Each structure stands twice: as C-alpha cells, then as structure tokens.
Amino acid sequence: MLFQAGKVQFGLDLSWVKGVYRAADLSELPGRDEPAREGVRSCRLPDGAEMPLYDFPILFGMPSTALPGFSPYRKVIRLEAESASLVLLADHIDRVVEASGEQIAALPPVFGEKARKWFPYIFQSDMQLIPLLDPRGMAGAVPFPAQSGAEEIFSGLIRAQSVEKQILTAIHREMRRGMRRELFKMAKKLISAVRH
Amino acid sequence: MNTQHIWKKAEQRRVLLIPARVSEISGQPVSFLFTLGQIEDIVREMPVWTVPFAPSFVKGLTLWRNQPVPVICLEECLGMPGVPASDFGRMVVVRTRQQRGILYADTDMRLIHVPEFYAPAEEIPWISGKHLVHGVYACAHGFLVAVRMEAVLSGQCFEVPLPA
Numbered sequence: 001m002l003f004q005a006g007k008v009q010f011g012l013d014l015s016w017v018k019g020v021y022r023a024a025d026l027s028e029l030p031g032r033d034e035p036a037r038e039g040v041r042s043c044r045l046p047d048g049a050e051m052p053l054y055d056f057p058i059l060f061g062m063p064s065t066a067l068p069g070f071s072p073y074r075k076v077i078r079l080e081a082e083s084a085s086l087v088l089l090a091d092h093i094d095r096v097v098e099a100s101g102e103q104i105a106a107l108p109p110v111f112g113e114k115a116r117k118w119f120p121y122i123f124q125s126d127m128q129l130i131p132l133l134d135p136r137g138m139a140g141a142v143p144f145p146a147q148s149g150a151e152e153i154f155s156g157l158i159r160a161q162s163v164e165k166q167i168l169t170a171i172h173r174e175m176r177r178g179m180r181r182e183l184f185k186m187a188k189k190l191i192s193a194v195r196h
Numbered sequence: 197m198n199t200q201h202i203w204k205k206a207e208q209r210r211v212l213l214i215p216a217r218v219s220e221i222s223g224q225p226v227s228f229l230f231t232l233g234q235i236e237d238i239v240r241e242m243p244v245w246t247v248p249f250a251p252s253f254v255k256g257l258t259l260w261r262n263q264p265v266p267v268i269c270l271e272e273c274l275g276m277p278g279v280p281a282s283d284f285g286r287m288v289v290v291r292t293r294q295q296r297g298i299l300y301a302d303t304d305m306r307l308i309h310v311p312e313f314y315a316p317a318e319e320i321p322w323i324s325g326k327h328l329v330h331g332v333y334a335c336a337h338g339f340l341v342a343v344r345m346e347a348v349l350s351g352q353c354f355e356v357p358l359p360a
Contacts, residue, residue: 008246060248107247108266108295109351115249122247122257122264129245129257129264 002094002130003077006062011123011132014096016081021046023074023089026053043087045078054088054138084139099123104132209233213306213337214288214299218276221322225338227306228270228299230290234345237261237289238305253353258298260289267298270343273353275324295349311335328353 001012029042029050039059044050053076056062078087103124107116117137123130212235213227220226237260244256244267253272257264267287284300314335323329323341330342347353 008248105264108264108349110254110266110268110295110297110349110353111247111250112254112351115247118249119247124259124262124264127259129259131245131247 001077001096002125003075003090004092004094005056005090006060008060008062009094009128009130010056010090010119011099011125011130012077012079012135013132016079016135017077018080019045019078020093021076021078021087023076026076026087028053045076045087049085051078051085051087052139054086056088056090079135081135084136086135086139088133088138097125099125107131210307210309212288213308213340214301215304216271216276216341218271218322221339224334226276227338227340229333229340229342230288232307234290234292235288236291236296238301239287239289241285241287241300251353255300258287260287260296260298263296265289265296265298266349267300268348270299270348273325273348274328274341274343277322290345292346292349294346297345297349306337308337311337314340325353 001014001017003010003012025046027044029044039055041053041055042050043053073092075090075093076087077090077093079085105122105124107119107122109116111119118133119131120134120137121132123132209231212230212232214230216226216228218226239260242258242260244258246256247254250256253269255267255269258267259265284302286301286303286305288299288301288305290297290299314333317332317334317339320326320329320332323332328344328347330344333340333342344352
C-alpha cells in the first residue's frame, strides 16, 4: 500500500494493514498518556481500541498537504505486526501495487540505525524510490538489526522467484517440445498455488 | 593509518579532484581526491528521494542504472567548515568493494597526475571526522583530502573513534 505524508510517498506491506479509517472517525485521548515525542499521541478507534497514533507529517517535520489534525480528508491506517499495534495518520492513500523482489532493495547502512529500523527497504516503482515502513521498527519492537517480518517476506519472495526460474529452466531443458507447453502451464499453476 | 602506502600506490595513477564546497583553509582550496578506480560514473544531477531520519549528510537516494544509491555530502560528513551550496550540476558515482555512493560535484572537477611535490598535512583541525580520512596532503593544488569511502558508506561515520 502506497500512501502520502507531506510530499513524501511511503509504502507498507499490506499484510500488516488491519484497517483504514477516516481521521474524523478517531477520538483523541487528551492527557491520557503524555506523548513520548512530538507527533505521537493516544487515540481511540471506532471499534473502541486504544492505540498510539503516529502523525507522519508532524513526526518527520514535513508540511502536511491536507488539513491538519483529524481532518476528514486525512486517512488513518491501522497496523498490526506481532507485538506492534499502532495507527498512523497519513495525508492520503495512493494505491495498492504488486511488488516483486527485484523492485525491493535494502536501505544502505549509511542511513544509520533509526532510518533503517523504520524503513529497512526501498521499493522502486515507476522510476521512483519509496521507503517501505516496518511497523515493528517504528514501535521499537524489534532489536536492531534483527530480521524483520518484512525482511523474511521479501527474502522469501526473492528465493521463491529463484526457485521458480530454476524449475522452469529444468523442465524446459529436459522435456520434448510437444510436452513443454502443457508442463509449463502445470508448473505455473503449481507455483501460483504455492504462492497463494 | 598507512597513508604513505596508499599515496605511493596512487602515485603512478591519475586522480580526480572534486573541489570541496568549503571556505579556503590558510588561503588554500580544499579538494577531495579519488583514484580513477574509485570513480564509476559522472552524471548530470538526478532527482533525489529523501528518507526520514537519515543523518543530515545523507541527502537521500537516487536511481543510478536502475539501482538505488545514497547521495552523500562529504563536507558535512567530515564536519568541514562552511555550508555546501545546493546547486551542483553533476553527480559522481564512487564505488568501494561493498557499496556505492554518489557525491555532489560541480563542473570544475579536475583530472590530474599525482603531484610530484606533496606533504602530509600535520594538523587538520578543520576535519572533525578524522577517522574517515586516509590522509590530507598539501600540494600546489591546495589541500587534498583522501576519504575512506568504505568507512563512510558502511556506516562507520556514526562510530566515535576511541581516543589514542
């Protein structure tokens, strides 16, 4: 899922997204918990759950492109990843895209620990580079540099693609031309079933 | 730091000087020195995507040959005086064994033979990140700073060196 905060576009692994709400549906819990830092406060979701809310434009010191606060035009994304449950306030949600392993690269070490905790990966889409958010790194739920859920998923994706290529190449090499087409279809179906 | 060894190795080669965007030191200009083996490409300025929480000397990422590469301001990284200008015009792709990085540069880069007369600069109070440089040399071209790009790009810039 690609979303915008300020003028910067971010990405999220969809498996972490548990819901999207209008910001106006949230209620703030004033004075409930003193915010640990600017841009983080407590809020109540429409289903009554209370979670820390990360206001991205404020957190990153970026001017919001939407009206500030719980404006109805802003969107709230609820994230749950293992022990990390939180909501983040974005200016708007762009779209959901499919990502292959080749489009994803690790954030280089020169970016430092904090940036790599929050955004361990970079997604390349339409000649753009989009930081991929890891909610567990955000919430401080993973000791750095432990492998994050995203890392497992992305490395799995890369492995799966490599295995897929090897299977198809082997089949292609071994089989007679007449048989190839049918077997190719079968292998593709099999791989697609395993993936899902 | 085995600066002598590094300098001797480079002696037979031509080197690229990228002028540093800092005020002159003792009336001398300051340049970063790279061997040609370190330089992978020189390109026109490309769009840079910022990443939140990146250190101030890391300006973001750019797409070079379809790969994301960090864009670095060496002046800020080494803690050199003066504020680098924002308008450069060129980008230099520098490689190490493990990593790549891109530096801003303008068009007054120079390719020179290693100067015949040079002397290691004894005192370099104008560089706070001393653990990130192989050495600084004074010659007819001014002060030449040989940067340990491996250390910069591998994140050693965040480590505070132990006192000698």
